[in-house]
Amino acid sequence: MIVTAVRQRRPLVHCITAAVTMNLVASGLLASGARPMMTETDAEAPVITGGASALLINLGTLSTDAMTGIPATYAANRELGLPVVLDPTAIGRAPVRTRLARDLVRRGVTAVRCNASEVAALAGGTGGSGPDATIPVGDVAEAARQVALTHRTVVAVSGPEDLITDGSRTLRLPGGSPLQPLVPGTGCLLGALVAACIAVSPDDVFTATATAHAWLAAAAEQAHPLSAGPGEFAWRLLDGLHLVTAAEVASVMARIRPHEEETP
Numbered sequence: 251m252i253v254t255a256v257r258q259r260r261p262l263v264h265c266i267t268a269a270v271t272m273n274l275v276a277s278g279l280l281a282s283g284a285r286p287m288m289t290e291t292d293a294e295a296p297v298i299t300g301g302a303s304a305l306l307i308n309l310g311t312l313s314t315d316a317m318t319g320i321p322a323t324y325a326a327n328r329e330l331g332l333p334v335v336l337d338p339t340a341i342g343r344a345p346v347r348t349r350l351a352r353d354l355v356r357r358g359v360t361a362v363r364c365n366a367s368e369v370a371a372l373a374g375g376t377g378g379s380g381p382d383a384t385i386p387v388g389d390v391a392e393a394a395r396q397v398a399l400t401h402r403t404v405v406a407v408s409g410p411e412d413l414i415t416d417g418s419r420t421l422r423l424p425g426g427s428p429l430q431p432l433v434p435g436t437g438c439l440l441g442a443l444v445a446a447c448i449a450v451s452p453d454d455v456f457t458a459t460a461t462a463h464a465w466l467a468a469a470a471e472q473a474h475p476l477s478a479g480p481g482e483f484a485w486r487l488l489d490g491l492h493l494v495t496a497a498e499v500a501s502v503m504a505r506i507r508p509h510e511e512e513t514p
Contacts, residue, residue, distance in 0.1 A: 252451050252461040253496040257283035261303035261449035263442055264327075266290045266320060268310025268339065271435030274484070275308075278439040281492040282465070284446035292318040296326040303449035304332055306442050307354065309347040310339035317346065324354060333360040333448040333455075337441035342371035355397065360448055361404040361459050362397065363441040366390045369407050372397050387413050391509055395420055404455045406444065408437055412463045413509060416456045420509040423460060425467030425502050432480035436487070440466050443491075464502040468494045471502075 262285045267275050276286040287302055289295050290313065299305055305327045307320055327334055336359045338351035348371060355362065355372060362372070366385045373393035387409035398405040399417030407413040412423040430436045443466060447458040469490030470483075477483035 251496045251500070252447050252458055253465060253494075253499050255450035256446050259450050260285055261446050262287055262301065263304050263306055263445045263449065264288075264295075264299045264302035264323075265306045265308070265442055265445075266295065266316060266323065267306060267308035267337075267438055267442070268435070269313070270311060271308075271438040274433075274435035274488075275439050275442045277488050278491055279442050279446060281488045282443060282446060283492075284443075284449075286442070290316040290319045290323075292322050295319045295323040299323050299327050299332075300330055302327075302332065304360075304445040305334045306337065306445045307334065307359075308337040308339055308438050308441055309341065309351060310337070310438060312344075312347045312350070317350070320350065320354075324357070328358070333445060333452055335359065335361045335363060335441055335445040335448065337363045337438060338368050338372060339364075339438070341368055342375070355401050355403070358401065359403055360452075360455055361406065361444055363406050363408070363437070363444050363459075365408050365437065369394045369397060369405060387411060391415070391420060404459050406459050406463060408440060408463070412467075414456070414460050414463065415509075419456065421460065421506050422509050423463055423467070423502070423506050425464070425471060425505060427470035427474035427483065429474060429477060429480050429483040430470055430487075433484045433487070436466070436470075460503065460506065461499065464506075465491070465494065465499045468498045468502045472498075
């Protein structure tokens, strides 16, 4: 089981991620059993990434350092054959991060973790106006499938019901909590968890990606009924990541169903 493997092997995930969510991402990885490493500078990131088990590239607060550090770190990571997970946060209207995200996908990433507006932008659309999705997940199923198929990657689109596709298979996974969108960084944390799961299961990226989504959903479902609001939910979510059992994650995985196109 991938959850057990993460806890036993404690993969080190190199996170180039949004400054506003670094604490939640690092805390969530530690709670899950993985280990975080965070640096984005051109001087250090490409050198130290070789000690990691996987790389997360999150474009949430793209800094000047990251603009130069990301391409160099990506290149160093790919030379080593390590997994790369892209989280193209808020692409679409932001020209620099949109070009960078599309370039990275063209060059090859192991998985993409995004929302509906972001995958629409990856596929050539305009995307949304910020980090929140402005269109339903079901509306971008074909765009996600085409991105996955064209670039030989796994695309996971988060929402009330997550959609995961490798271009051949497209599945839906319900679950989680309505409080998740009210806590900055739950999507960033999910991207890091995807990287940790792929690190211990590189030969089955599709299942590893689905497992990460089920793991966060199971933790959120534990946290939700105990939380008065988003503040309490945030720390209870960390407890859930730590306490949820592999069997409970498997129970959420059992909800997976094939995607069916919605009829008008």
